[in-house]
Amino acid sequence: MTAPLGKDLLGLEQLTAGQINLILDTAVPLKEISERTIKKVPTLRGATIVNLFFEASTRTRISFEFAEKRMSADTVNVASAGSSVSKGETLVDTARNLEAMRIDMVVIRHPASGAAQFLAERIESNVINAGDGTHEHPTQGLLDLLTLRDHFGALAGKRVCLCGDVLHSRVARSNIWGLTKLGVEVAVCGPRSLLPNAIEDMGVKVFDRIEAAIEWADALNVLRLQLERMQAGYIPSLREYNRVFGVTRERLERAPRDVLILHPGPMNRGVEIDSDVADGPHSVILNQVTNGVAIRMAVLYLLSGNTPQLAEAAKGSA
């Protein structure tokens, strides 16, 4: 039997539209499991999953852990600050040691772009990329897609703008690939100092002004502005960033249509997004978080060698 996604989930760039839709479709029935009193199905009973986090993460790690536990997998969390270099042991040695303990899957978060692929090429276990450097964060991209699909139904032809620090954002890259593959028109908006030089070649539109982006878009995915970007001199101040690029209620009210608001979190309220937008009627930020668990359950399920047709059955087998 060929696995529908292959051995690993490293990014959305390598996936086909069919594979992306398969994950989204698989996640839909799995959502219901988290709404039950007893939030557990035996689907992954006996499987051992290591959550290998080389970078601080609360939301993504907890989301993966819930997804694993709700499918009855045995999980171990390994947290380690910094890259393998500062840690002394190399990434490949870490991985081989884990594998010697007979595990089935590794969920990896790492500060170096390409770390997930590096690991995947060197171990037999399934590898899920939970964010590698400034490369990709595929499960975040998928949960954003699911949230958009929940709201809009069909995605083709919709317009989504990614706002903010695209240069350093793995979420932005996964969104660009996922959205364009599903026929969404994608734009980015932010200071040019925080956009990759070659961004237009990635098939996206660029807005220099947030007002123009809001006028154009059906949805905004507002990226987190990391405070160190200011220290590194990419922008002069957070204050000015908010004044020029902040997604504010006033700006949204001038839009010709209701604009859906997403944010991958954690938010800097009052910097890239104002509180009355984040908590406002068009925000689906918490829906994203809920969908995150279902998406990760779907990915675990599909990578563990299960066929999509069984998703419904898995749901009923509590």
Added chain:
Amino acid sequence: MSAARDLLFKGGRLIDPSSGLDGIGDLLVRDGKIESVGGAIAAPADATVIDCAGQVVSPGFIDVHAHLREPGREDVETIATGARSAAAGGFTAVCAMPNTDPVTDNQAAVGFVLKQGKAANAARVYPIGAISIGEKGERLAEFGEMVGAGAIAVSDDGKPVVSAQLMRTALEYARTFGIPVADHCEDPTLAEGGAMNEGLVSARLGLKGIPSEAEEIMAIRDILLARRTGGHVHLCHMSTRGSVELIRWGKDRNIRVTAEVCPHHLSLTEDEVEGYNTHAKMNPPLRSQDDVEALQQAVKDGTIDVIATDHAPHHYDEKEREFADAPNGIVGFETALAVNITWLVKPGIISVATLIDKMSCAPAKLFHLPGGSLRRGGAADITVFDPTREWKVEPSRFFTKGRNTPYTGRTLTGLVACTVVDGRIVHTVKG
């Protein structure tokens, strides 16, 4: 010491661009010198006869840019293994960059490199001294004493000379000793944290890019300082179309600028990095196809003077890691000729004679080194190679300690058959 036996190279195609020689004939070596060239030469008694039918007999290749890692990183290369690897690649002389540990920034350190080079008994090894003490970019090293001890150029390679004032002074001061100042052109503020060429591939892979301008800004600065000072600036490992245009601008104005390019920048693009291949990581990085084509044309039209390897061995484990953390550099001696033939000669961009000029005659002339010629009475530094023979790159067969090459598994054209230094065979391939 008994004299080495005479060597008679029989029936090869003798090519020496420095004297305009290109024709089938014999070449006799006696007492470390070229005794006679061309025509049919009868074998003297006791001479070793080397059948060169179908082969090219060329002045030995000279690499003006190599990292031999000794002293400091003898685990990745020693002067002995480096010189042996160079011989296997057809190089009869290599210039050792000073960014070792400790740095080659004084006469004693220069003497050490020379001594180890002699002991290696393979390719000749010429030390390049540092421009600044410790390559720190602050105070000039003692060029005079280093030249007195045997240094043939100065460079802070591995690092750019950040201070324009220091570069100016170096170019002025080097004039006394008639040596080139070789610069690694890189604006450190633009290149900081960069891991590959800046472009679509870096944007996709999420790797910090190094823009072409990081090199070009320093290249034009150096050219302008050479104009001001009259010093000879040699620009190392040029990698962009823009740099080529700037060098052309300088040469058109008779500024004393010379430039080198590496085989990898003449053959591969940033696409090699795909999949986070650390064997395609070097500084300057592999650029775009447009840059590769501009560099190939610059070799053809003479804007680029020299092809140099930037041979940079690293330990296997250092490359077997996350891309951003892996060190820059690839080994180059043993693939240089074949890469150049495969990507430049075979497609008809340059002739074998032009290639020999770039790999032998021009380096000898610009760095004032012996060799680079098949003239009678000159040093018997000779390379024999088969320009049509195909072979597969298998790093496990390399003489260098390094295995870090992006050419693994590729079939290349052009194989070194025999390398002769000072009239002695230092490398030969059987069969």
